[in-house]
Amino acid sequence: MILNKEQLTQFIKQKSQELSFLDCGISKSGFLEEEAPRLEKWLKEGNQGKMSYLENHFDKRLNPSLLVDGAKSVISFSYNYYPSETQKPDTYKIAKYAYGEDYHIVIREKLEFLIHLIKEKVGDFSYRVFTDSAPVMERAWAKKSGLGWIGKNSLLLSKQKGSFFFLAEIICDLELEYDSPFKTNHCGSCTRCIDACPTQAIISEKVIDSRKCISYLTIELKDEIGEEFKGKMNDWIFGCDICQDVCPWNRFSKTNTEIRFQPSSDLLDFTYKDWEDLEEETFRKIFKYSAIKRAKYTGLKGNINFIKKK
Template identity: 60%
Template sequence: MNRSMLSQQIKTEAKRLGFLSCGISKAEFLEEEAPRLEHWLNKNMHGEMGYMENHFDKRLDPRLLVDGAKSVISLLLNYYPENVQIEGTYKVSKYAYGNDYHHVIKSKLRELQEFISAEIGEVNGRAFVDSAPVLDKAWASKSGLGWIGKNSNLLTQQVGSFYFIAELIVDLELVYDTPVTDHCGTCTACIDACPTNAIVEPYVVDGSKCISYFTIELKNEIPSSVKGMLDDWIFGCDVCQDVCPWNRFSKPHQEPLFDPNPKLLSMSKKDWEEITDDVFKIIFKKSAVKRTKLTGLKRNIDFVKNTK
């Protein structure tokens, strides 16, 4: 089978599996990203996320992750919900409404890998879902799936940015897509709206100032310097995506596993403040919110409640 035909078949199968889109780029050293990543780490913008310092070379070269890697197949999976939480309550990032995306996407990637092997024989490759040193957004951008916006998220004209990014890195030569142009223009909506001023300049986010960092990654106490700034977010933050003009094109996902427990959407502030271990386990049984455990969630609720 020729490369062009196989590349198209991979994209068709990705669509069948429910992925929003699929793009392919050549597995090579990410030359432009190297100095940016180094600068970001040197400025300590990763805060206490020490793992970001690990495997610097692997983050920039997929051939160090998969022997003989020739192609990076990037995939997007929509998670934009049909319904959101009630007004005036403590807020959870939309990506965590349903089942943990790692498990949902991993099974789809396995199916795609099996499809490729069934078409041409055994293929050496690995699936990645935000769980290894891979610069997801850089590869998706190289693969023509969107551009990296001023809020450092991947943006796509037709669908915005409420999607997960995943990759298959394989030892197959395929037909490579070309990057799209930047369409942020003069817009600064995300920079202006960020409650903690984490977008320190266009295209640069100081991770150690981000609400998602404070409510998920930070294991110690939330610093008093962000008192009154968390805007009722208790797990993650969607502000820079909610205000992005491109997200007016977001359409609800079609993945039942991303549907939230209905109780989550109707919980009032009082419900959150009185949440028990049993309720937590029911509502977030398979959710990414389990990362913080109930103690972490309560820490976040108490901080937001007591620092208005």
């Protein structure tokens, strides 16, 4: 049976649900006109810090056709990572997204399986899959696909699901039914995320100065953390959830059901001393499949030592 574009669209959305994606929305591929001047201004002001890779492939970030020849559709997905249990309050903290297995691997496997299911219906087609892994403006495409709006902390927000989810995409040359962009901003006059940031990284609505962001300082920055951040890190040693934890919409976050995202009891029970005494062999064992490997053992210990000396 040959599927028309409406049937194929429904098939993709149904299978994405079966694969436990929170949401799936589809937008027509094209140049991101609104985002182009914003991105250029953000880069010119140096807000990317030492993430020089963000300066590369400027055109590709704005035009999916430069990533996939003949691209017609951008299929956006969200995948829940909100945990049922969190770390004890008195310990060094890591971002919730890093509690379980590396999301790049888990989500990519699901997307590749979905591609396999689509090929069974339509045959071969051109595509690429992404999850925080290439020059794709994920939040812009998710908004265009109707998944939510961009909050003042620059993250995608959903009234029903909050923001504790990953974003991912399939860019392909299939013609599909397109969803309407999300047009309403439901942040209103709330400034909780801006007020709560201890390093004042949210410099204006939807604009983040990465050089001040705790996530950048504890993961992306390979140099020593600047002395001006002493006493402001709030015990975060890998990533940061402050602007999400205070967001009123996250009261609607539901516990994720992904077995591979479940944290080990070892991790949840870690005390300050356990983190400070952590040896490289134990680090490799506990975080073998974790996104925390990005910081490397030396980077994580450096973050701990910086906070210890406050």
